[in-house]
Amino acid sequence: MRENTNHWKAKKINSTEQRLGGLCPLSPKEVGLFLHALGYPSSTLIYIAGGDVYGGSSRLHELESRFPNLLSKDTVATAKELEAFxxxxxxxxxxxxxxxxxxxxxxxxxxxxMARAVEGHRRFLGHHKTITPDRKGLFELFDKMERGELEEGSLLSSLIKQMHENRHGGPRKRGGAPPGVKGRNRFRFEESFYENPYPECICRSKKNGPMATSKVHI
Structure with a gap:
């Protein structure tokens, strides 16, 4: 069935193009560089959510060397507590x-x-700080470092901070499809409702701007 459905068929993927387009996850090493450039101290507690680490668990030491306080559900909960799951x-x-x-x-x-759902939920709860990495921009900087054109330090930190100045989860209306895009194609370009429920599910007050309708905790 998959082979007979055009949009389900296996596609040839150019990993270099995917990465340059910002379509690949950040590796543990790149996450470490990113957090350090943003100014987070080595004592920061980092909880790693999700499944397999991009690049393999053996590469996790590249992050751990900068931020040794790494946590996960397997280290926070006891084996008995996790047994039910x-x-x-x-x-x-x-x-x-x-x-x-x-x-x-x-x-x-x-x-x-999952990341989109978490971001949307945090927006709904009051636009809690959510830093969305500009992966395309970051990969350009990291590649310059690999080529010896840029070094880790104040310049890199300044560039990364400037790049993410408006990517902290602040209030903004959900992005729509470009003009002229109609029908089902709209869904390829529209920002997910679960990622950003504003304005439909977030009230707007005259004094404070966008605000959550209520505080909901799972």
Whole structure:
């Protein structure tokens, strides 16, 4: 059935083009560079949500060398506490979702469905700080570092901070499709409602601007 459906067929993917287009996740090393450039200290507690680490768990030390306080549900909860979730992957994902929603800052290394849902929920709860990495821009900077054209330091930090000045989860209306795009094609370009429920599900006050309709905790 998959082979007979055009948009389900396996496609040849150019990994270089995908990365340059910002369509690949940040690696643990790149996450470490990113957080350090934003000014987060090495003592920062980092909870790793989700499944497999991009690049493999063996590459996690590249992040751990900068930020040793790495946590996950497997280290926060006891084996007995996790036993009830052993055969329920969706429930284990829900644990990560709850921690991500309640965290001080949420930074997705990739904009998958869970990351979008977490971002939208945090917006609904009052636009809690959510830093969405500009992966395309970051990869350009990281590639310059690989070529020796840019070094880690104040310049890199300044460029990354400037790049993410308006990517902290602040109030903004959900993005729509470009002019002229109609029908089902609109869904390819429209920002997901679950990622940004404003303005439909977030009230606007004259004094404070966009505000959540209520505080909901899972």
């Amino acid at each position: 052993s055969d329920h992957d969706s429930q284990k994902a829900a644990l990560d979702f709850i921690v991500s929603v309640e965290s001080d800052v949420f930074i997705p290394s990739f904009s998958g469905n």
